[in-house]
Amino acid sequence: PRHKLALVRALQSQGEIVAMTGDGVNDATALKGADIGISMGCNGTDVAKEASDIVLADDDFTTITKAVAEGKGIFFNIRNFLSFQLSTSFAALTMASIASAFGMPSPLNAMQILWINIIMDGPPAQSLGVEPVDDKILRAKPRSANEDIVTRALLARAVTSAALIVYCTLKVFSNELDDGNVTRRDTTMTFMTFVNCDLFNAYVCRSSTKAFYELSLWSNPTFLFAIGGSILGQLLVIYFPPLQEVFQTEALGLHDLVYI
Numbered sequence: 001p002r003h004k005l006a007l008v009r010a011l012q013s014q015g016e017i018v019a020m021t022g023d024g025v026n027d028a029t030a031l032k033g034a035d036i037g038i039s040m041g042c043n044g045t046d047v048a049k050e051a052s053d054i055v056l057a058d059d060d061f062t063t064i065t066k067a068v069a070e071g072k073g074i075f076f077n078i079r080n081f082l083s084f085q086l087s088t089s090f091a092a093l094t095m096a097s098i099a100s101a102f103g104m105p106s107p108l109n110a111m112q113i114l115w116i117n118i119i120m121d122g123p124p125a126q127s128l129g130v131e132p133v134d135d136k137i138l139r140a141k142p143r144s145a146n147e148d149i150v151t152r153a154l155l156a157r158a159v160t161s162a163a164l165i166v167y168c169t170l171k172v173f174s175n176e177l178d179d180g181n182v183t184r185r186d187t188t189m190t191f192m193t194f195v196n197c198d199l200f201n202a203y204v205c206r207s208s209t210k211a212f213y214e215l216s217l218w219s220n221p222t223f224l225f226a227i228g229g230s231i232l233g234q235l236l237v238i239y240f241p242p243l244q245e246v247f248q249t250e251a252l253g254l255h256d257l258v259y260i
Helices: 002-013 025-033 046-051 062-101 110-120 122-130 152-176 184-204 221-239 241-247 254-259
Strands: 019-022 036-040 054-056
Touching: 002 019, 002 025, 019 025, 025 036, 025 046, 036 046, 054 062, 062 110, 062 122, 062 152, 062 184, 110 122, 110 184, 110 221, 110 241, 122 184, 122 221, 152 184, 184 221, 184 254, 221 241
Parallel strands: 019 036, 036 054
Antiparallel strands: none
């Protein structure tokens, strides 16, 4: 037992993240000292199970590799989720700040902002959590245990996406605001532009290593259902009279939709 623990300590001293597998009483100290102790569920002793962090229910070592791959996929998708949520939040806050700073009327009303935050962002963001991860990510070397989940690259990506959303939305808003008075058509055009940019941003955020045109459209059915539901909901908000009154929108023509 002493020698096993010494090997664990030696690897840890070199900055390695050490996983230890064992099934007997003599493995308990090394299982406890390792970063991740893994014991056997079928043939392992109670002492080994108590000392470990993970118990393999099937005593199959290939299960460990599957668990590692699953963990990498979850971490990768969490970052994609954060990139999408941060970019959307940055865009909404920036638009409101610009409007206030320059004395402009608000491009979106309160109900439209609430719709974007809860309905439009919710299902697409959640569907990013089940996005299949590329094999290159799964085969990558282990990351540092001290690595931040929000990195500079992630923030830069979120800020650039937000800037593009803000530019496109305010461009449409300024074009519609030709008489200085905010009408339902003005806010509807702005609202629709922001939502379209947001949905495209969700599609782009499916991967941080591939361009949007390299992504398979059918690899994540949950995402397709989420986007389809969001589009249907948005069309109801624009064209269903009771919802038009709630969100202060009006029906747009085909030319408007093509323009957006």
